[in-house]
Amino acid sequence: MEEKETHEDQTVEKKPKKKRKLQEPGVIYLSKIPALMNVKTIKDIFSQYGEIGKVLLQPNEKAPNTKKGRLFTEGWVEFLDKKIAKQVAANLNNTQIGxxxxxxxxxxxxxxxxxxxxxxxxxxxxxxxxxxxxxxxLRTEIAQVKRVANFHIQNAEKRQKQRAIEERKQRQGKSVGGDKEEGDYEIFQRETEEDTVTRKRKLDSVGETGKTGKRKKDDINKKSFFARTSLIKSIFSGGLNEDD
Structure with missing residues (x-):
């Protein structure tokens, strides 16, 4: 009998190849940008370590722009491979630019x-x-400036109105008062008890002197009247007295 030999086909299963992970980008932060560096110089320096995606530099708004270029305060650099970004940050931090x-x-x-x-x-x-x-x-600061400006304008208008009122009063007082100079005012102060007593004494003394002077004047007038009547009687009587 013929023996049939059977050969089993040995099939080797191939393992599926691992898919390569897509490169993830990584970002490094530059907390200081040397003076007069720009986007082009940053790209030129960091592109020698790996492929660069995007670069952004924050301009310094407080510093004036120079003729040689703008000044920047901070920046961000994106590497297409985050491993390279990590290596660059670890190796170049606190080192000379060179x-x-x-x-x-x-x-x-x-x-x-x-x-x-x-x-x-x-x-x-x-x-x-x-x-x-x-x-x-900025909107808040502008509103604050407007409020302060309006406050000063209102105060200036109030001062002008008050000054106009004072000048009008002074003109009216000068026309009524006559010789009063501009800016002169009469101020009355309440009398003290001592001032009141002194004033009353002066009034009493003036009243008494006035009465005595009036009495003396009346006596003189009476004497002159009797002298005139006696003279007239003597003329018409021929120098004889009534008793004779």
Whole structure:
């Protein structure tokens, strides 16, 4: 009998290849931007360590713009691979920027931090929030300035009205008073008890002197009357008295 040999097909199962993880971007934060650095210089420096996505620098609004360029306070750099972003932050933090010795940034130090779980969309939200807060602060400051200006204007108008009233009163007082100079006012003070007693004594003394003077005047008039009547009698009687 023929023996049939059967060969079992040995099939080797191939394991599925692991899918490569998509590179996740990573963002580093620059808390200090050296003077006269711009987006182009930042890209040129960090692109030698890895592929860069986006760069954003925050301009310094308080500092004036120079002829050589704008000044920036802080910045964000996005690497397409977050591993490279972590390495850059760990290796370059607190180190010299370097380059040629003639470069103005040769001895400047980097201040870099890797932002964990930070996406570029978060940065956009933060900037939009800061912009809205800045606008609200400006509106508040403008309203405050307007309130202060209106307060000073109202006070100035009140002073002008009060000055006009005082000048009108002074003109009226000068026309009535005659010789009174502008700005002169009569002030009356309440009498004290001593002043009242003194004034009464003066009035009494003046009254007594007036009475005595009147009596003396009456006596003189009587004497002159009797003298005139006696003279007339003597003329018409021929120098004879009535008793004779």
């Amino acid at each position: 380059g040629k010795k003639k470069s103005r940034w040769h001895e400047e130090l980097w201040n870099i931090k890797y932002l964990h779980r930070f996406k570029w969309a978060h940065l956009n939200e933060r900037l939009a929030y800061e912009k809205a807060v800045h606008k609200q602060r």
